[in-house]
Amino acid sequence: MSAAAPAVELRSIEKHFGLVHANRSVSLSLAPGTIHGLIGENGAGKSTLAHILYGTVRPDAGEIRVGGRPIAIHSPRDAMAAGIGMVHQHFMLVETMTVLENLMLGQERGPTLGAGVAAARATLAATARSHDAGLNPDAPVESLSVGQKQRVEIMKALHRGAEILILDEPTAVLTPIEVEALFVELRALARAGKTILLVTHKLKEVMAITDVVTVMRQGAVVAERETKRTTLAELAALMIGRTPRPPSKTPASLGPPILEVDAVSVFDAESIKRVDGVSFQVMTGEIVGIAGVAGNGQAELIEALVGMRAVGAGAIRIAGTDVTMLSVSARRRQGLGHIAEDRLRLGAISTFTATENALLGRQDDADCCHRGLLRRSAVIGTLEEWMRAYDIRPPEPNRRLALFSGGNQQKLVVARELERRPAVLIAGQPTRGVDVGAAELIHERLLALRARGAGILLVSADLDEIRLLSDRILVMCAGRIAGEVDAAADERRLSLLMAGAEAA
């Protein structure tokens, strides 16, 4: 494999963004027909490198070679002409158009669409796999699941003649089952001779699927390993530059129930029951994890608990007080905190400054607002403390949130919710999109909150995180609690419950 000429070669790539040295003399070589992992923490420069290869960012210096020939890539058009395709983290699909039409965009091949349609159908037929039902070419994209949309993106790249496929954090939006399907697809593509660059910070996935892995830290390549000859621990250490430390978890000292959920049912806008008679309790000083494949009612349950969605039946109590009919703000006054699963939809406002986001949800608190006027300097003062404690970079309170990286946005949201010292915290995917170092920090803070006697409900698609932090794990499936296991339960039992098998 290593004997063959590289499919793509990047030589001494340099890129500065203002004072940030995003890529320091980065060299990378992808062998044809391999799956190459590119890993690093947020801000390590891996995304920049991917975008340079795809032509959306122009390097300050360096050379790109495709098939041994140096080429200039000034735009995605150049990249596509050179056989480089990219699957973005956020899909670039026209939702109202069909799969076929999306494939054809920019590939119409003439004023009448006949040739374009035929070519697109041919691509769809060629990439249809025996292991799944395939995609209906005439289904509108908006009707597809996230995993299927990603397949459309991949096909779009292939249809444009991509031999080299860049995937930027492809699994961030997928359920575990969809991740499995994606990996099957990628392996098949590699066998067919395509070269794949997988940009991610999820080490488990890198270990599972790549042939070679390149580790970046602070803009530079720090190591390249053959996946077979490395370990997860080694990669983690290379990535963060030190040995990761597991959080020290003290035994739970349980108090009285702080959150009681009593036979709660929740319906969606179409009156379909999404949460079906769910009952559980969270004690003070306890972390209860909710595991489950996304889409089994977890999101609706969270929305009902925080007061954004009406409860169809049942009751919710916080510290003994019935809050079932209370508004979001009334529940917050009762001591409820909420780290929203979907940060940019529910947790923060990207066009607002960091300061304004630090204020969000605290606008009624006495330390932020006095007689209807905001206490801006007090809010900034607190935010500056959080920026130090949570290492939020850059520490500029007046910077717009959109200009922070995803990991730093998440740290800001987590800081805001944790530092209110909630009695009950609903934490949805609290470490989503953050790197190993920041995840460690957030885990420590969650455990510290637990030690102070708060009750935490942790909802996460990341089973490792659930097992690491939870005292008890509830498994949700089809809107019900399928079973309860303790944190030490083996993964197989958990998976069976998640898949809908009856609790033994």
Added chain:
Amino acid sequence: MTRAITLRRRVEPALIPLINLAAALVLSAIVVLAAGSDPVEAMVVLARGAAGDRASLGYTLYYATNFILTGLAVALPFHAGVFNIGGEGQAYIGGLLASLVCLFIGPAIGWPAIPLAVLAAAAGGALWALVPAWLFVTRGSHVVITTIMFNFIASAVMTFLIVNVLIAPGQSSPESVAFPVTVWMPSLGALLGPSPLNLTFPLALVLAAAVSILLRASRRGFELRAAGANPEAARAAGISTGAATILALMLGGAIAGLVAVNELMGAQHRLLLDFPAGYGFMGIAVALMGRNRPLGICLAALFFGALYQGGTELSFEMPKVTRDIVVVIEGLTVLFCGALENLFRARIARWLGREMVA
């Protein structure tokens, strides 16, 4: 680099409108030239007509008052994520309530009817905005559609009332009897006059400052902006987005209603047909050009006021530059300063960035 960015952030908002304005003026000059007049002379006449003497300046500020009010009436709801196109109707209904106070309570109680009528004008505008706001919050009706339709309803209702009910006895022109002198809005014509400039002008400036404080420094304003920027995140943060939207639209309507104070109580001293005369719609352009910020709106309103007053003078003194050509100039300004606001932005940002990093 950081310093360059801050500098850029400071220079850009001032520089870009000026460059857009210059582009609009160049194009206007070509139009004037094509119409067979000397553009330089036209510019001089325009400027002299807008601010050449005390009376002209008075008129300019009098028109600017209407533009400040209607501009704020668009901008405030805009921050809450709704587009208020109903300034015209809100001003009209505000005028109805203010006139009723002036005509029926004014003679009995004298000058205390003035603040009462001001409040009535605000209440009329607010109520006229409440219905579309309420329909939006409870039924999801599109505010652009409902507010624009409410302009027509207001116009029809007012035509009926003025022509059939409130018309002065023995009169054929559609207007009410004159308001008693005691309820006229105190004139500032002695200061800058003779002109219809009145106390509504300083009131509008105070309102602009109040809107600025509301948006930037108050909890309600924060909630309103959050509801506009990301309604779902606002709800998750415990903000009632429906209440924020209703508040924003009602405040906008109330401010639009005050156009009646300037026009009817300050200048015409009676209720007459079609007095909002398009000021409500011009408010959209003013808000656009002022980038929805109160200070920007005041400057834009001043500019439009000058154009309005100077333009009248211009078509009077240079017959070849008709009223229509003045409207073309206004239109070009709106086009360049509002709709095409990003025309030069990228180029200027690049130029500024390069200059300052170097």
